[in-house]
Amino acid sequence: MxxxxxxxxxxxxxxxxxxxxxxxxxxxxxxxxxxxxxxxxxxxxxxxxxxxxxxxxxxxxxxxxxxxxxxxxxxxxxxxxxxxxxxxxLLNRLDTFDDDLITIQKYAGKTNEQFTKLLLNVTMLASGKDLLADRPVVFDPMAGRGTTLNQALMYGYDALGCDLDQKDFEAYAAFLKTWLKRKRLKHRAEVNPVRREKKLLARKLEVTIAGQQSLVMYNIDALKAREVIKVRTADLVVTDAPYGVTHGAHHKGLSRKPIELLEEAVPGWVEILKPGGAFGIAFNTFTADKDDIAQVLEDAGLMVLDMPGFTHRVDQAITRDILVACK
Ligand SMILES: C[S@@+](CC[C@H](N)C(=O)[O-])C[C@H]1O[C@@H](n2cnc3c(N)ncnc32)[C@H](O)[C@@H]1O
Missing domain, CATH: 3.30.70 (Alpha-Beta Plaits)
Known part of the structure; x- marks a missing residue:
């Protein structure tokens, strides 16, 4: 030994x-x-x-x-x-890009990069997929400026996201396009409107890297994710819910507490998840009750796993915890 x-x-x-x-x-x-x-x-x-x-x-x-x-x-x-x-x-990391993909963006409300990687790792491992060999589609329905999406790209995985904040969407699209150009990586990147019955439903950022890795992000309310994303598209849902400090939860107005948004939105996100997939969510324990979120996940047909030891203080207004569940 x-x-x-x-x-x-x-x-x-x-x-x-x-x-x-x-x-x-x-x-x-x-x-x-x-x-x-x-x-x-x-x-x-x-x-x-x-x-x-x-x-x-x-x-x-x-x-x-x-x-x-x-x-x-x-x-x-x-x-x-x-x-x-x-x-x-000798370490042998999965990383496929320079780490400034993850670290360069700085903004209020960014989820700590190291913690984002932790949440992706434990969700991936909970799904029973092979961290090294499999190439899941990772869906973050409240993606902000893309910390989860970037970590998924970093691992060579495909990324799918939503955020209803227009500024975040635009900042992320601009960042990713500039970064890909600066790194001279072969890619295609476009932002296009998504219309339904002549009305603007969302804006869609679509990126293909080296013809093999894909990222799609929608500027849309995550409650409407199912209107733009088909069922059984994602292998993992990995998301950091609003803490009620920098970000609130948008659900019939702005709320410090994300539970009502989650109650209404999680069933749609679970439809987007493939059977056998896993769902990892981080939240502020001061504005969201762990048992309430676990109930929302179970009501949507997921099996919540026992993952002790992840509660930690972020600042005086935020103590963060996670829940991981399987479909
Ligand atoms: C904790 S932040 C996520 C930050 C992200 N992980 C990052 O590092 O950029 C929560 C995000 O939820 C988004 N949000 C709140 N309500 C939403 C809704 N109804 N639909 C989509 N996004 C929502 C906010 O705009 C915010 O970007």
Missing amino acids: SRYALLIAPSSNRVYADTAPRLALAELAVFGRTALKGRLGELEESTFGGVPYVTFEAEDLTDRDVAYLSNLSAMFALFRVEGDLLRPV
């Missing part, structure tokens, strides 16, 4: 950095139960040279095991513990 030590990625957000080891443990536990098939043990927080690490035990990790673990959202470096020395393990 070998012992391994995971060095947590530095985070620009101080509060997130403080909770990162605990979140890394919870995420590592999900990787251990799923992709690593129960072969990780003794997961704990440790310190080497005054620096916090997360450590675990395993029979010698295969290259494939390391390839899974390389994608942990908090992974900065991995070492094998040999006596009181640390031997580096």
Whole structure:
């Protein structure tokens, strides 16, 4: 049995950095139960040279095991513990693009990138799909300026999104087009109106990268997602609900609490999800009750999974938690 030590990625957000080891443990536990098939043990927080690490035990990790673990959202470096020395393990991340795709955009209300990756990872693993081999379509119905969509692209997956905020939609379309041009990546990107009975229903950003990866984002109320997206289009729903701080939930006016929006919109999003797919949602526990959201997911026919250890403080107005469910 070998012992391994995971060095947590530095985070620009101080509060997130403080909770990162605990979140890394919870995420590592999900990787251990799923992709690593129960072969990780003794997961704990440790310190080497005054620096916090997360450590675990395993029979010698295969290259494939390391390839899974390389994608942990908090992974900065991995070492094998040999006596009181640390031997580096070569990481092999899934990342297909430069990381400025995820980090360059800065705006109020952006979901922390590391946390977005965590939510995508645990939702993907909950679906039983292979993080490394499968290429799911990831749907974020409240995509903002695309943190989830960008992380999906980063993994080589396809991305699908909605947001009703016109400024967010335009800023994201402009960002992605500029970024693709600047990186000299072969692509097609267009924004077109979607009309129904001569009325404007939505605007649609459609991007194809290197002829093989696709991103579609609609500027539309997520309540109407089914009017523009067919049933069984997405393998995963991954979304960060409005916290009632920078963003409110738009549902018959603006509300600090997202529950009414979720009650009405989730059944449509679940129709968009393929059978066997998984649904991961983050929310502010000060404005949304976990049991209420779990009930909404169950009422829509999903099975809510037990995923302990992800509650964490973001600031004095936000304590964030997640729910993950399967169809
Ligand atoms: C927490 S933010 C998501 C931020 C996003 N993950 C990002 O990093 O850019 C919640 C988003 O929900 C959107 N939203 C609120 N009500 C909505 C509705 N009815 N339909 C679609 N989007 C909605 C807001 O415009 C906001 O962008």
